[in-house]
Amino acid sequence: MIGALSSWQAHVFCSIVHGVSSILHLAAESAFDIDSVVPVYRLQRHGRDVRPHVALVGGISVLAASGVFLLITSWMHAFYAYKTYTDPGDIPGAKWRMAEYSVTAPIMIVIIALLLGVAEVYSLVGIWGLCMTTMVFGAFTAVSPLAHAAGYVPYMIMWTILMIAFGVAVNDSDENVPAFVWVIVLFEFFLFSAFGLVQFTFEVLPAITPKSKKHRPVSKQEAWETLRKTDGWYNLLSLTSKLLLAWLAFGGIQGMND
Numbered sequence: 057m058i059g060a061l062s063s064w065q066a067h068v069f070c071s072i073v074h075g076v077s078s079i080l081h082l083a084a085e086s087a088f089d090i091d092s093v094v095p096v097y098r099l100q101r102h103g104r105d106v107r108p109h110v111a112l113v114g115g116i117s118v119l120a121a122s123g124v125f126l127l128i129t130s131w132m133h134a135f136y137a138y139k140t141y142t143d144p145g146d147i148p149g150a151k152w153r154m155a156e157y158s159v160t161a162p163i164m165i166v167i168i169a170l171l172l173g174v175a176e177v178y179s180l181v182g183i184w185g186l187c188m189t190t191m192v193f194g195a196f197t198a199v200s201p202l203a204h205a206a207g208y209v210p211y212m213i214m215w216t217i218l219m220i221a222f223g224v225a226v227n228d229s230d231e232n233v234p235a236f237v238w239v240i241v242l243f244e245f246f247l248f249s250a251f252g253l254v255q256f257t258f259e260v261l262p263a264i265t266p267k268s269k270k271h272r273p274v275s276k277q278e279a280w281e282t283l284r285k286t287d288g289w290y291n292l293l294s295l296t297s298k299l300l301l302a303w304l305a306f307g308g309i310q311g312m313n314d
Contacts, residue, residue: 059281061288062147067137070295075130077302082123084306092118092309094170098177113177118167118309122302125163129298132156145280149287154195157294161248162187164301165214168244171237171305172221179217186214194255201260208252215245236308240301247297251290258286 060066084090093115099108132152139148162184169183193207222241225233262282 058288058292059284061291062140062149062284064137064140064144066288066291067133067140070291071130071133071137073295074126074133074298077299078123078126078130080123081119081126081302081306084119084123084310085117090119090310092120092305094118095175096177096180097175116166116170118170118305121163121167122305125160126298126302128160129156129294147280147283147287149290153287153290154191157194157251158188158191160298161191164244164298165218167301167305168240169218169221171240172218173225174218174221183214183217186210186217190214194251197255197259201263204252204255204260211248211252215248219245234308234312236304236311240304243300244297247293247300250293254286254289254293258282258289 085092094117095115096113098111098113100111101108135152136148139146165187166180166184169180174180174183187210189210190207193203193210196203197207218241222233225237
């Protein structure tokens with residue numbers, strides 16, 4: 057059942073859903089008069105001043121950033137659909153998935169950081185880098201299972217920073233943290249972590265299982281079915297995590313603008 061989510065039809069569906077969502081997010085600020093720009097600052101020192109000064113760098117539109125990662129995802133699913141349709145035996149997601157995530161996942165994490173009040177530009181760049189590094193380790197898991205374990209180092213550092221920011225926002229804010237931010241943080245942490253569980257189950261565990269404990273060699277058909285299941289789970293988790301973040305942020309920011 058889950059393997060069916062790696063079919064070309066499933067990729068076409070995902071491409072359309074992400075594409076339509078992207079258009080709505082990119083047009084939202086002008087069409088619906090929604091302000092989602094979060095100011096971004098930089099700490100700097102002048103001379104021997106002990107206390108750094110805060111300098112405004114610019115601003116990042118949460119809705120525009122959402123539109124960008126949705127658009128990239130739509131393009132990639134269109135590519136996956138074409139490759140799968142022209143060659144039913146090919147599972148392009150197995151080759152290109154982590155390359156896609158190394159671009160889209162950092163954008164998503166930066167959006168979450170902005171919603172939590174992280175507005176210092178170097179902190180945002182660091183969080184971006186930690187997320188991208190995690191995805192790179194995920195890509196190298198196909199070469200060595202140790203890369204999967206190593207990927208949890210930047211991953212946990214990244215989420216520790218975000219959870220500290222979340223705790224600060226909850227404890228120090230004069231107003232209650234909006235409900236949509238709570239849902240985004242908790243569910244996205246669960247969904248992001250589920251990607252690692254899928255990779256461990258279908259890629260790492262078979263690789264580290266001693267041959268003596270395997271009942272028989274794995275056939276090419278079984279290996280292909282495993283790739284389909286892996287790709288199907290990734291599609292499901294990707295669709296859920298991206299639409300959840302994008303539309304909860306959309307609705308929450310719109311509500312705050314009213």
